[in-house]
Amino acid sequence: MDRPDTPAIRLTGLKKRYGTGDAAVDALKGVDMTIWPGEVVGLVGPSGSGKTTLLKCLGAVIEPTGGHMELAGETIYDHGWKIPDLRALRRDRIGFVFQAPYLIPFLDVTDNVALLPMLAGKDNAAARRRALELLTALDVAHRARAQVSQLSGGEQQRVAIARSLANHAPIILADEPTAPLDSERALTVIRILNEMAVQYQTAIIVVTHDEKIIPTFKRIYHIRDGKTHEEAGEGRAI
Amino acid sequence: MINLAGRDILHGWGKFLFTGVGLGLLIGATLTMAGVFRGMVDDGQVLIDNSGADLWVVQQGTLGPYAEPSSIRDDVWRGISGMPGVAETGNAAYLTIQMAHAGRETRVMIVGIEVDRPNRPGAPPYLAAGRPILQGHYEAIADEKTGLKLGERVRIRRHDYTVVGLARRMVSSSGDPMIFVPLKDAQEIQFLRDNDALVNERARTAANPAFNRPGVPGLLEAAQGAATQSRNVNTVLVRLTPGADPEAVASEIRRWKRLTAYTRAQMEDILIAKLIATSAKQIGMFLVILAIVTAAIVAFIIYTMTLAKVREIAVLKLIGARNRIIAGMILQQALGLGFIGFLVGRVSAGLWGPAFPKYVLLLPADAIAGFVIVMAICALASLFAIRAALAIDPAEAIGG
Structure with a gap:
């Protein structure tokens, strides 16, 4: 498949410093990264290397202290946020999948997924249609009316993936999404992420330590001491 | 848009209901105190009439x-x-x-x-x-x-x-x-x-x-x-x-x-x-204290309920929920608690009122005023929880 002209994410010299003066810590020391739509990229590195900081910067949860960040060709950070409404940015253009699914326990499966389009202003019926479409694609439509507590760990993670896709976000940030799962389920989640990336042309960054899934990535960014370097992955078929 | 407060209440309705009943008994005691005062006034009035x-x-x-x-x-x-x-x-x-x-x-x-x-x-x-x-x-x-x-x-x-x-x-x-x-x-x-x-x-x-x-x-x-x-x-x-x-x-x-x-x-x-001026002042003092106690209890309950949802609130903020949605959820829950509490309080005051040795007169106007005051107290009490909720960092959902 031809590569699109515009990358989903482009980071140039992205920096993040915590604290000031002698207590300052440079968590990111100039990260460069380019990820294309439809791509699933691994982000690996030891604890304290800056993975979560990078994820938070990408998710517009914390503000970088330097560099440049583009989402789908639009500059969102260039030595300062260029987008006034970061919540709307997160809601409409960034999907999140966490280590634990963090579904809203008082909503059923459908509404957990439909909540995002509703927050974006879609009417309830349209939001629920979108939720059912995604739940069907992720093979959990049969649990659509179930409560979150009635789902298995794997099912919950699929629902979380469905939620991240609900607003057609061009990028999804997945933070250790397979950590609580056994090998089989972990590989299933990665397979689903790959399928969704292709189907919805979404760029997905998977932060992981999981040796089982690292060989499945075609590209991997290693992060160490706040700097990244890219290498080709095995791209092993699942 | 989904009513998050309503869904949360339905999800844990038992806990919410029992909390409301507990609050209701306190509100019932407050309404009864007001009824005792009204009864004293009415006793004087019927004596004249x-x-x-x-x-x-x-x-x-x-x-x-x-x-x-x-x-x-x-x-x-x-x-x-x-x-x-x-x-x-x-x-x-x-x-x-x-x-x-x-x-x-x-x-x-x-x-x-x-x-x-x-x-x-x-x-x-x-x-x-x-x-x-x-x-x-x-x-x-x-x-x-x-x-x-x-x-x-x-x-x-x-x-x-x-x-x-x-x-x-x-x-x-x-x-x-x-x-x-x-x-x-x-x-x-x-x-x-x-x-x-x-x-x-x-x-x-x-x-x-x-x-x-x-x-x-x-x-x-x-x-x-x-x-x-x-x-x-x-x-x-x-x-x-x-x-x-x-x-x-x-x-x-x-x-x-x-x-x-x-x-x-x-x-x-x-x-x-x-x-009855002294008795009225006495009852007035009790009413003020009970109102403060009610406010403190509602504030504590709503605050605790909010803190129990820190992760959910962080996720909501992370996925783009506006502050007004989160504040609205907490406010509606506080008002819901107040509503249940008032209903329970009014019913219990009506039930135990006749058992009092002195006349307890529960006037509809007092009940309406009580309802407004309870709702106002609940709204005010929810401010602490709303403040805490709005201070939750969405990054808590990501961890690290």
Whole structure:
């Protein structure tokens, strides 16, 4: 498949410093990264290397202290946020999948997924249609009316993936999404992420330590001491 | 948009309901306190209304007959009856006693009324059962709250009285039920001394040379006779002719009879503003404290409920939920808790109110005011939780 002209994410010299003066810590020391739509990229590195900081910067949860960040060709950070409404940015253009699914326990499966389009202003019926479409694609439509507590760990993670896709976000940030799962389920989640990336042309960054899934990535960014370097992955078929 | 507050409540409805019930019992206690105050005001009001009087003529310089002792001669009414604007008068004597009957003690107000014709001022305006007092002695009309039955005989001081009629909601300003007896009997109950005291008094009078003078036959007997009977009452109740100005008649009585006369408005002021002023302040203090306690409890409950949802709120913020959605969720839950609490409180106050020894009057207007106050307290109390929720960092959802 031809590569699109515009990358989903482009980071140039992205920096993040915590604290000031002698207590300052440079968590990111100039990260460069380019990820294309439809791509699933691994982000690996030891604890304290800056993975979560990078994820938070990408998710517009914390503000970088330097560099440049583009989402789908639009500059969102260039030595300062260029987008006034970061919540709307997160809601409409960034999907999140966490280590634990963090579904809203008082909503059923459908509404957990439909909540995002509703927050974006879609009417309830349209939001629920979108939720059912995604739940069907992720093979959990049969649990659509179930409560979150009635789902298995794997099912919950699929629902979380469905939620991240609900607003057609061009990028999804997945933070250790397979950590609580056994090998089989972990590989299933990665397979689903790959399928969704292709189907919805979404760029997905998977932060992981999981040796089982690292060989499945075609590209991997290693992060160490706040700097990244890219290498080709095995791209092993699942 | 999904109602997040409603879904959260439905998800943990048991916990929410029991919390609401607990809060409701506290609100019920608060409403009951307000009802006790209203009952006190109403007791004073029915005392005024049931007397059937437009003016109360009492001893000069007193706040009688209910708030202070008042003693006037029982023939004062003759002079008042002839005054312009006066339609009818009635002597009345009031005395609160502890009555023992059927193995239990009841505090009652004995009311002496003139029984020569019905509907004299002072007599009960209507009877729930039985008939008016027809005989000059030893018949009584009792309020239902005394527990007395028709035909029953009850001992008051030295004599037995037959209950010939039952009245309803005839109470003193303290809420004590009334027993109406003929005026002469009430005067005896109120003013006459016991036999030993009379014997002693006679001896003292006989030993007094001023009363036991040689050459003045009958003086000693007259003096001793005066000590055995009472000619005093507490008040003369005056009913005015239609169109008469109460204040004008009252000032005429004050001017010419050297007595104090109160109009209905002045008597309401005495009974409600003066007599129960301290109790009202006491209850007011309780209400303020209970309102503060309720606010503190609601704030604590909502705050705790919010802190239990830190992760969910962080996720909501991370996925782009606006602050107003999160604040709205907390506010709606606080109001929901207040609503359940108010319903439970109103129902429980209605259930346990009648069991109170004093009249508890739960007015719809008070209930509406209570509802508004409860909702306002809940809204205010939720501010702490909203503040805490808005301070939650969406990054907490990511961890690290």
